Amino acid sequence: QLLSEIKLEKKLVPVGREISGVVLEVGRKVTFFQPDDEVVGILPLDSEESGLCEVILVHEHYLVRKPEKVCWVEAAGSVRDGVRAYTALHYLSQVSPGKTVLVMDGASPFGTIAIQLAQHRGAKVISTAYSLEDKQYLERLRPPVARVVDVSNGKIDVAESCLEETGGLGVDIVLDAGVKLYSDEDESASKSQLLSHKHDIITLLGVGGHWITTEKNLQLDPPDSHSLFLKGATVSFLNDEIWNLSNIQQGKYLYILLMIPILEDIMEKLSRRIFRPQLDEPIPLYEAKVSMEIVQKNQARKRQVIQF
Numbered sequence: 001q002l003l004s005e006i007k008l009e010k011k012l013v014p015v016g017r018e019i020s021g022v023v024l025e026v027g028r029k030v031t032f033f034q035p036d037d038e039v040v041g042i043l044p045l046d047s048e049e050s051g052l053c054e055v056i057l058v059h060e061h062y063l064v065r066k067p068e069k070v071c072w073v074e075a076a077g078s079v080r081d082g083v084r085a086y087t088a089l090h091y092l093s094q095v096s097p098g099k100t101v102l103v104m105d106g107a108s109p110f111g112t113i114a115i116q117l118a119q120h121r122g123a124k125v126i127s128t129a130y131s132l133e134d135k136q137y138l139e140r141l142r143p144p145v146a147r148v149v150d151v152s153n154g155k156i157d158v159a160e161s162c163l164e165e166t167g168g169l170g171v172d173i174v175l176d177a178g179v180k181l182y183s184d185e186d187e188s189a190s191k192s193q194l195l196s197h198k199h200d201i202i203t204l205l206g207v208g209g210h211w212i213t214t215e216k217n218l219q220l221d222p223p224d225s226h227s228l229f230l231k232g233a234t235v236s237f238l239n240d241e242i243w244n245l246s247n248i249q250q251g252k253y254l255y256i257l258l259m260i261p262i263l264e265d266i267m268e269k270l271s272r273r274i275f276r277p278q279l280d281e282p283i284p285l286y287e288a289k290v291s292m293e294i295v296q297k298n299q300a301r302k303r304q305v306i307q308f
Helices: 072-091 109-120 132-140 158-165 189-194 198-204 222-231 242-250 252-271 285-296
Strands: 018-022 038-042 063-065 100-103 124-129 147-150 171-175 205-213 234-237
Touching (some): 018 072, 063 252, 072 171, 100 109, 109 124, 147 158
Parallel strands (some): 100 124, 124 147, 171 205, 205 234
Antiparallel strands (some): 018 038, 038 063
16 A cells, blocks of 8 residues: 555565575675675565565665674564654654653554663653553563553543653653544444544643654544644654655665664664563464464564564
């Protein structure tokens, strides 16, 4: 769908674009790497290659070195969530010490990395849990989150909990996991149980707050905009492919200038165990199709990594 929106039509769309492996050969103009280097990266949107291949051709600008202490599975399984977390907390909202961050669905692979990055930057973190298992996982995180709001039974008010935790001031940054746009009767029971309503998110935002949303079809009515206006708050959209889209439209300079340092920092934090990702057991190639079906049905609670 995204490829069609940017007029990049393809008959076949390669899957498995987050990769880690060993450099076998390099072209004569390659300057960053040598054969036998261990690398990790994300293939571009217009790549003809799939990560589910034993050998692929990839431009050096899409790779960074993998630290020796980081295993292959962690490298490939953390790189995209790391980029999303950096985009949300650094480029879209500038997290800093003393800020309060609400991470919706913190037990998800992205939520886990976002919590750890926010805490590393000195922020206080509140998170929502969608099940008892998620709640227990979040409570075991070290350093601990300031508050875990269990919304699995639908009886706890997220906005009320956040305002209570912040002394009525509201949170500085919200990372949602989708948004409930309509009333409960207009949406499925399972979806309405998990997602917070847009009004609740606006209510719990503090003055000058930043709402980072993954909801591409977000619709704000005039009363919503007025509430945001009164608080001087902002809404930003978190698009997974923002750096790759910039690369397609503006050349590789922006990608090299901004994306590569992010990837390098993600690997460095993995090697120091600042990031501890949510990964499933490595999956053999012959189970890749089954794994893909699970992911497409949104039934995977941990990152799925195919290992050769």
